[in-house]
Amino acid sequence: MSQAKRLYELQAVDHEIEVKENALRGVEAGLGQRDALERVQALIQAQQQALDDLKRRLHHQEWELEDLTTKIAALEERLYSGRITNPKELSSLQHEVELLKAQRSRTEDRALELMAAVDKAKEGLAARHQELDRAEKQWQAEQAQLRSQQAQLREALAALRQSRHSLGQQVDSAHLTLYETLKAKKQGQAVARVEQGMCRGCRISLPTHLLQEARQRVAQCTSCHRILYLD
Ligand SMILES: [Zn+2]
Structure with missing residues (x-):
């Protein structure tokens, strides 16, 4: 084999080594890379916070409802006790009960709205958890594939470097x-x-x-x- 032919073959091997080294760098950059999963995890965290916030607001409305119901019961007890005989006082008490009932009705509406929002947020969060499960499985599969590619490339590179070495020895x-x-x-x-x-x-x-x-x-x-x- 002529020196030029050996050098030509050497060049082909060098080129192949470069190609494989680049591929190996790409594979190794992808190993342990969890960006896609971390994005979903960040979304889950944000959705969980939004759900917690909705639950807090719902509890607040529920406490307010309890409070209003207690107040209304106390006023109605006085109203129908027969202890109050002054018509002006009775009428004022009646009016106060009506106002509180209207307020309770509005609070009930808000509580219902919040309950629906809590349900929706729970559904969204559950779907996001499923998405994370899927992404995690896909990630595991991809990582396994990358590890296998890494092993193959390393093996191929070792063989190429061996060829490179022996060809190099055959050239002046x-x-x-x-x-x-x-x-x-x-x-x-x-x-x-x-x-x-x-x-x-x-x-x-x-x-x-x-x-x-x-x-x-x-x-x-x-x-x-x-x-x-x-x-
Ligand atoms: Zn030329």
């Missing part, structure tokens, strides 16, 4: 240095295949003597300086 150190230098300058493309007399790196037609030279030893394109590889 001066050529390897040239390859590394060009690779850094040419975005990883240090070796260019020659097709129909043309350098695939820069698409320039190469002179015949250079093509002959490239068949025999490591030669560089006169235009882009990449190492030329002919089949």
Whole structure:
């Protein structure tokens, strides 16, 4: 195998290593990433707080109802006790009872509204808990998949690095240095295949003597300086 062919293969392995390393970085960034779950948990917390608030307001209305009922009962007891005979006082008492009853009716309406709101909030919260359960299951499945991908990529990378190592040993150190230098300058493309007399790196037609030279030893394109590889 010619040095240029080995370098060309080395480049393919290097490219594959880069691709797999990028994929591994992506996989590892996703491992332990709980953003999606935390968003649902934050919603649950907010909905729970809203529900607690509604319950507090409902209790407040219920206490007020009790209080009003007690007051009304006491006033009615006086009203119908026969102890009060003054018509003006009776009428004033009657009026006070009516006002309190109207107030109780409004409080009852508010309590009913709050009960409905509490029920609705409970339903919403239960649905959100179900959503969290689903998201948690999905997350577990995704994490398992990511761990499996991570293991596969690590294994593949170990094999590629082994190939890289043995290919590197089969190349002269001066050529390897040239390859590394060009690779850094040419975005990883240090070796260019020659097709129909043309350098695939820069698409320039190469002179015949250079093509002959490239068949025999490591030669560089006169235009882009990449190492030329002919089949
Ligand atoms: Zn070229």
